[in-house]
Amino acid sequence: MKTEKVDKRQAILEAAEKLFCETGYEGTSTRQIAKESGANMAMINYYFGSKEGVFVEIMNERIASFASQLKIINEDKISALEKLHRVIEGYVNRILNNTAFHKMMHRELSLTQRPEMYDKIKDAMSHNMQLIDRIITGGIEDGSFNKVDVRMVIATIMGTITNIVIAPNKVMPCSNFDLNNPKDKKMIKERAIAHLQDLTTVYLTTKK
Amino acid sequence: MKTEKVDKRQAILEAAEKLFCETGYEGTSTRQIAKESGANMAMINYYFGSKEGVFVEIMNERIASFASQLKIINEDKISALEKLHRVIEGYVNRILNNTAFHKMMHRELSLTQRPEMYDKIKDAMSHNMQLIDRIITGGIEDGSFNKVDVRMVIATIMGTITNIVIAPNKVMPCSNFDLNNPKDKKMIKERAIAHLQDLTTVYLTTKK
DNA sequence: GGAAATTAATCAATCGTTTGATTAATTTTG
DNA sequence: CAAAATTAATCAAACGATTGATTAATTTCC
Numbered sequence: 001m002k003t004e005k006v007d008k009r010q011a012i013l014e015a016a017e018k019l020f021c022e023t024g025y026e027g028t029s030t031r032q033i034a035k036e037s038g039a040n041m042a043m044i045n046y047y048f049g050s051k052e053g054v055f056v057e058i059m060n061e062r063i064a065s066f067a068s069q070l071k072i073i074n075e076d077k078i079s080a081l082e083k084l085h086r087v088i089e090g091y092v093n094r095i096l097n098n099t100a101f102h103k104m105m106h107r108e109l110s111l112t113q114r115p116e117m118y119d120k121i122k123d124a125m126s127h128n129m130q131l132i133d134r135i136i137t138g139g140i141e142d143g144s145f146n147k148v149d150v151r152m153v154i155a156t157i158m159g160t161i162t163n164i165v166i167a168p169n170k171v172m173p174c175s176n177f178d179l180n181n182p183k184d185k186k187m188i189k190e191r192a193i194a195h196l197q198d199l200t201t202v203y204l205t206t207k208k
Numbered sequence: 209m210k211t212e213k214v215d216k217r218q219a220i221l222e223a224a225e226k227l228f229c230e231t232g233y234e235g236t237s238t239r240q241i242a243k244e245s246g247a248n249m250a251m252i253n254y255y256f257g258s259k260e261g262v263f264v265e266i267m268n269e270r271i272a273s274f275a276s277q278l279k280i281i282n283e284d285k286i287s288a289l290e291k292l293h294r295v296i297e298g299y300v301n302r303i304l305n306n307t308a309f310h311k312m313m314h315r316e317l318s319l320t321q322r323p324e325m326y327d328k329i330k331d332a333m334s335h336n337m338q339l340i341d342r343i344i345t346g347g348i349e350d351g352s353f354n355k356v357d358v359r360m361v362i363a364t365i366m367g368t369i370t371n372i373v374i375a376p377n378k379v380m381p382c383s384n385f386d387l388n389n390p391k392d393k394k395m396i397k398e399r400a401i402a403h404l405q406d407l408t409t410v411y412l413t414t415k416k
Numbered sequence: 417g418g419a420a421a422t423t424a425a426t427c428a429a430t431c432g433t434t435t436g437a438t439t440a441a442t443t444t445t446g
Numbered sequence: 447c448a449a450a451a452t453t454a455a456t457c458a459a460a461c462g463a464t465t466g467a468t469t470a471a472t473t474t475c476c
Contacts (some may be wrong), residue, residue: 106318163363236431
């Protein structure tokens with residue numbers, strides 16, 4: 001069947017990403033990647049040079065598309081609060097649409113053996129942190145926000161989303177959902193956005 | 209020298225924990241553990257049966273001491289807000305005093321190949337979530353707290369702390385510190401506690 | 417027909433684990 | 447008390463299995 005033509009290169013990337021997400025980089029063997037992708041083991045080295053080459057390719061691809069989604073929220077007409085709300089919405093959607101990759105990224109961020117990879121993730125993440133920093137700092141300077149600990153507010157925004165993705169969620173009456181279930185995911189997205197927008201509004205703009 | 213008597217068993221545990229934290233479980237070899245601890249390789253299996261046995265032992269130890277620190281905040285005399293503030297203080301201190309282990313725990317939580325380990329961590333973590341849940345729900349019921357999305361508030365409290373520990377911190381003017389530096393750690397602890405207490409106070413008790 | 421893609425077979429290195437032997441300490445026995 | 451027996455702790459060496467990588471031959475495709 002000639003219609004069965006598949007791009008082995010792409011198949012390897014997809015299989016590797018799935019496996020890396022599930023069992024980690026060291027926990028995934030090249031033989032597993034070959035089997036899962038339907039490619040011969042040698043194809044991994046043929047296309048990517050090495051196992052690490054596959055990993056780097058995956059991360060670069062993802063981080064690039066991540067960065068490209070970073071819309072410049074710099075229209076003069078909208079308020080600092082409105083900017084922040086848009087960033088929250090974009091950030092929640094992005095992460096909850098890529099939960100497996102987000103977990104893998106966080107895992108890699110806590111390891112020390114691939115400093116090159118760590119730096120890449122750090123750079124991508126600090127872009128987001130700086131964007132939020134500029135918005136909040138701007139709001140404080142123009143008087144629309146209270147004077148707050150900016151670093152801690154950033155930790156709250158990013159940490160809340162990450163916690164929803166990583167922490168166990170089938171655990172309590174108030175938390176009993178599955179992010180692999182599309183309906184649950186949609187609901188959690190909406191709740192996360194509503195919560196973070198509400199929280200930042202109250203905390204940043206309530207006069208004492 | 210009889211004073212030079214060292215407990216090899218303990219040495220293995222400590223070396224293994226350090227290495228597991230730094231390079232992950234699969235990324236650490238038994239030979240590395242042996243070298244780092246000064247013990248013979250065979251001692252690992254002699255004392256713990258297997259590499260995984262070492263890992264399980266470390267996690268059990270840590271989780272047990274974790275749980276024992278969970279003070280029952282159930283004195284009738286203090287308000288829900290006061291209870292919540294105490295939990296925040298205890299939680300921040302506990303995690304920032306064990307950042308390496310906390311990272312490892314989170315890493316393990318995002319992997320699927322050791323379900324037994326995942327369940328242990330999940331159980332430990334859900335205890336904390338349930339404690340916070342009871343406090344907030346109680347506050348809502350007695351009218352001292354606003355009606356909020358409890359799961360999301362929990363994600364905010366726990367996620368904020370985890371983000372401080374895991375996210376890169378030498379990155380921006382507003383975030384330039386090193387948790388390995390005792391002075392920085394002390395400062396961050398204080399800021400994290402102040403921020404989360406302030407945040408929860410404003411968000412949970414401000415009347416709209 | 418020739419470049420690109422794919423394969424099976426093989427490589428040295430490393431993995432976690434086990435072995436049999438040895439030491440040092442403790443307990444039992446006469 | 448001292449000799450004999452037993453135990454726990456430690457070691458170097460080796461085990462079979464698996465790792466990531468490479469080779470050389472073959473197939474596919476333009």
